[in-house]
Amino acid sequence: MSLALVAAPSFAGTVEAGGGAVVDAASSTRDRARMNQRVFDRVWGEVRSQYYDPGLHGVDWDAARRTYRPQALAARDDRGLYAVLDEMLDLLDDDHAGAASPAVASRQDALRQRRAAVGLSLRPAPEHPGDYRIEAVRRGSPAEAAGVQEGWRLRVLQDGWSPDQEVVAGQAMAMTFVDEAGHERPLSLTPVVMEPVPAFVADRSRPGVVVLRVEGFEAGLGRWMGQELAGLPPETDLVIDLRGNPGGRLMEADAVLSCFLPRDQVWATRTPRSGRRIALSTAGGCGDLEAPVSNPVAVLVDAESRSAAELTPAALQEAGRAVVVGERTAGAVLISQETRLPDGGRLTLSRADFVTSGGVRLEKRGVTPDVEAAVTREDRREGRDPALEAALGALAARERGGDLAGPGPVV
Structure with a gap:
């Protein structure tokens, strides 16, 4: 959020x-x-x-x-x-x-729009009910200028700002943080209008490698991915970065899988309230691609990869189509839908259970990567990405005939 x-x-x-x-x-x-x-x-x-x-x-x-x-x-x-x-x-x-x-619902709706912000991504801190953990601090933001650090906690006080209040450009907000040493840090942050973070980004800065960063499974993902893959030489390595991805639309997950798996291949089963099991199979929604690509693929995941960002790597892993690198995912893989509430709020509710084509229920388990690779807060502060380097190494090992060609465990 x-x-x-x-x-x-x-x-x-x-x-x-x-x-x-x-x-x-x-x-x-x-x-x-x-x-x-x-x-x-x-x-x-x-x-x-x-x-x-x-x-x-x-x-x-x-x-x-x-x-x-x-x-x-x-x-x-x-x-x-x-x-x-x-x-x-x-x-x-x-x-x-x-x-x-x-x-909160309004901010979610405006996520890809130019808007007022202080540059924080938050997630509830269950160990401190009502408070929020700082998941990321955007570069060039008021939060970064004030010295707020990833891993700090935002205290929600009765007389202070909370995420249930609006954010207005130029209107200072009194916020109380707790740093990693447990010290309170009261700060005043003034929102500024910032450009949105793109939902999908292709990085072609490395020779022979394309890194596709996906912030969420949002409308247009399949079409965008098809455009990025069209005409790509088959020897080019692909890395799909789903770290921190909260999931999103099931049809876009299917579109991504259609970029790499044959049409009509069953990749999961969902079971709604009625109890009737429904097979999910690739529908071929990867943009204008006429056939799945054959490029070597690695998928990056971490503990904040959720929902569609878990079922997608699990399906590719089980099919032996990709090596999964990073950390075990969140294990939040029920199929949900949203309902607007009378005051403009929003209810998110699970409407179907989900198991992989191999019969594995990912809920509360997550996806176990083929190659474990963690990225620390210090790594991020110093601009290092050992997980990406591990993914590139895994793809190189495959090309040398290494032992990572088969699917890994998903439990």
Whole structure:
């Protein structure tokens, strides 16, 4: 999740002279409670009727409603409401089940647009409920200029900024960080308008190698990859970098696989709430390519590769079509869909189970790379990438007739 400019709805009352302030405050409180009720009931009902596991992993969902609905209705702002929703959804023990507030949903929608930002990528810090871990700091950003470091934690305080609030260019935000030594670092960051980070980037700076960096499985990925692969000499090595990739569209994952696997090859099975198993097979959506390419392929993954960024390397690994390099992936591989909530927020919910063509369920397991290679924060700060070097070495070993040609384990 990147911090960006949003226009979040406001429930604050208008303060006027005399008795008007009391009336407006009371009206605002009632409006807030009504909206909270609509949002909560929509989330609870969607889980009850649409979750892929009709048994809800053994969770007593009626009891959850009795516990959390009063808390949700009493929430005074989005921060409080969505904290209650997330606590309830956490009962499912499912990384795909989550609710994004209107401000967060707006930032997600504007991810590939020119927008106001401070240059931080955040992920919830489960060891500190409510807080966020700094996943990345963008170069040239206000966060970098202020000295914020990857691995720090953003504390979400009652009187400080939180991701449920909007980000406005030029409007300073008081943020409290905790560094890796445990020291609090209160900082004031002022967002600036920044250009978006491209979703897909091709690096051709190394002779005989093309590195395809994929930030997410977003619309247009298959078409873009087909364009990059068209006319590529078959001896050129390919590295597909899926590190930090949160996943995305299932049809784009299929399109990527179609670049490398024969058409109609079964690569997974999904099982929705009905229990009917549905085979997933390549549909041939890799741009204008008439046939899959034969180039040697390595796929880079890490602990933050999720969902489609796990099922894709798993399918290529099982087919013996690619060597997977890096760290074990996150193990968040259920098939999910999103639902807009009445206040503009968003619910993400798992709608189907997933197993590979080899019968392996990746959820809570992840993909085990053929070649283990970690990148430390110090490596990144110094501009080193030992995982990429390991991928290039693995491809060179294959060309020399090494022992990495076969598929590796995915459990």
